[in-house]
Amino acid sequence: xRFLLSISRAIDRINLFVGRWIAWAILAAxxxxxxxALGRKxxxxxxxxWLEVQWYLFGAIFLLASxxxxxxNGHVRVDVVSSRLSRRTQIGIEIFGTLFFLMxxxxxxxxxxxxxxxxxWITQETSPNAGGLIRWPAKLLVPLGFTLLIGAGxxxxxxxxxxxxxxxxxxxxxxxxxxxxxxxxxELKARLEAERRAAAQQPxx
Numbered sequence: 001x002r003f004l005l006s007i008s009r010a011i012d013r014i015n016l017f018v019g020r021w022i023a024w025a026i027l028a029a030x031x032x033x034x035x036x037a038l039g040r041k042x043x044x045x046x047x048x049x050w051l052e053v054q055w056y057l058f059g060a061i062f063l064l065a066s067x068x069x070x071x072x073n074g075h076v077r078v079d080v081v082s083s084r085l086s087r088r089t090q091i092g093i094e095i096f097g098t099l100f101f102l103m104x105x106x107x108x109x110x111x112x113x114x115x116x117x118x119x120x121w122i123t124q125e126t127s128p129n130a131g132g133l134i135r136w137p138a139k140l141l142v143p144l145g146f147t148l149l150i151g152a153g154x155x156x157x158x159x160x161x162x163x164x165x166x167x168x169x170x171x172x173x174x175x176x177x178x179x180x181x182x183x184x185x186x187e188l189k190a191r192l193e194a195e196r197r198a199a200a201q202q203p204x205x
Contacts, residue, residue, distance in 0.1 A: 019067075
């Protein structure tokens with residue numbers, strides 16, 4: 001089990017590295033999107049190449065961060081029924097879902113995506129749009145993204161088995177019990193309350 005958990009940690013380090021770096025693609029996409037919008041509205045000029053860069057960045061964010069999202073338990077869980085079951089039963093459901101739903105679907109998509117990328121690479125496929133970009137980098141994102149997701153699924157599976165055997169903590173627990181939205185709402189509420197108190201303490205004319 002220790003060997004498998006070391007493999008899990010190695011996979012997690014890869015997805016953590018990719019997830020942290022791909023976050024910069026969000027900033028790049030926002031800046032490029034803003035520049036495109038301003039250029040079209042103010043300068044009445046635009047470029048299909050820059051528009052396609054936006055699409056490529058969006059694809060990279062969505063695909064390459066999928067393994068990181070699974071690692072951080074950031075995906076949506078519909079657990080109306082399973083939340084009422086014991087923790088060990090919930091982990092058993094996680095194992096079943098990972099083995100029979102997540103992994104087969106990801107492996108199938110990855111296997112089908114590599115030939116699609118290879119054909120695009122061999123032919124040096126380019127966008128049909130005027131001034132468009134080459135297509136193989138965008139198509140490479142599909143097999144790479146699902147490879148990372150397969151790795152994250154394998155790591156998750158190892159940690160689920162490790163939890164049942166008492167070798168590691170519950171892998172389905174979020175680092176924080178509260179969502180980002182809940183933390184933001186609490187922060188805003190606290191800030192408004194502080195401003196209200198400060199205003200009440202100010203002397204009135």
